[in-house]
Amino acid sequence: MISIEGLSKIFHTKDQEVRAVDDLSLNIDKGEIYGVIGYSGAGKSTFIRLLNRLEDPTEGSITMDDQNLTALSKGKLRVARQEIGMIFQHFNLLWSRTVYDNISFPLEIAGVSKGDRQKRVNELIELVGLSGRGNSYPSQLSGGQKQRVGIARALANNPKVLLCDEATSALDPETTDSILDLLVDINEKLSLTIVLITHEMHVIRKICHQVAVMEQGKIVEQGDVLDVFLHPEKKVTKRFVDQVMGDPEKETSMQLIKDNYRTGEIIKLHFVGESTNQALISDISRKFELDINILHGKITQTQKGAYGTMFVQFDGEQSEIERAIEYIESTSVEVEVNPHV
CATH class of the missing domain: 3.40.50.300 (P-loop containing nucleotide triphosphate hydrolases)
Known part of the structure; x- marks a missing residue:
């Protein structure tokens, strides 16, 4: 055109x-x-x-x-x-x-x-x-x-x-x-x-x-x-x-995360399209022996579908954390471990 x-x-x-x-x-x-x-x-x-x-x-x-x-x-x-x-x-x-x-x-x-x-x-x-x-x-x-x-x-x-x-x-x-x-x-x-x-x-x-x-x-x-x-x-x-999404990595909240959550792993999750409707966190809490803290999250809508990010803390045995991350990676949700922390 x-x-x-x-x-x-x-x-x-x-x-x-x-x-x-x-x-x-x-x-x-x-x-x-x-x-x-x-x-x-x-x-x-x-x-x-x-x-x-x-x-x-x-x-x-x-x-x-x-x-x-x-x-x-x-x-x-x-x-x-x-x-x-x-x-x-x-x-x-x-x-x-x-x-x-x-x-x-x-x-x-x-x-x-x-x-x-x-x-x-x-x-x-x-x-x-x-x-x-x-x-x-x-x-x-x-x-x-x-x-x-x-x-x-x-x-x-x-x-x-x-x-x-x-x-x-x-x-x-x-x-x-x-x-x-x-x-x-x-x-x-x-x-x-x-x-x-x-x-x-x-x-x-x-x-x-x-x-x-x-x-x-x-x-x-x-x-x-x-x-x-x-x-x-x-x-x-x-x-x-x-x-639109906000960026906790650039806010004082990320410094608070660094100061107050020193154990386990900080995970950044990217949800796209239908994956935004997944009950992923509750699913992980049932499958794995982990304590999970949701630190920051937001979902927004575009013409092509929904997009969201979430920062969570996984606390527990390292082997169990790694198994949980592998499980998330097998879904349509993208994973970033320790993002700029």
């Missing part, structure tokens, strides 16, 4: 050259929710502006649905942009227009007849959950309602791709979840490809199928969201995973 090859964007200032996007390549499949995550200054916003050609790339190509966007004339690019919807962090609504008129605006520009506009706008108002608010003005709406208007407007011309630029960053957690649920619903109903940039791993965890991690203009890690949660390789990726 979207193929990006060697994409770069260099900005020149009076004193220096800034490479905001640096030789970036990735592929996004049709119907996928693809997340791009990075901290401030990573190049995320420049990248998404390159995708719809609000910025011209310095180097590289963007192919969308077999059409090379970087080779289009201005006239053809205007037509191509009608197949790319975009929603923004701060909504970018027209404050003097009602909800209905905001959603209708791109259809007016595209020359759609009044009757067809009315039908399409009413469909979209219902789709995004704003029935009865068509005559309201943006100043009369909550933040979440404003973003729903922004989503409806972005969908007006039946785009093939929806770009989301920090679409939930200005919202409270509960409203964020409702907007993310709406995006999942739209993705499933319309088979719409969604590219979402964010600095919040919660957003990636909740709705994305694939994720790319950006740092200093480059993609430093990418893959299936669950795989990235399980095996983050780069330091920046580990920091993002810690946003």
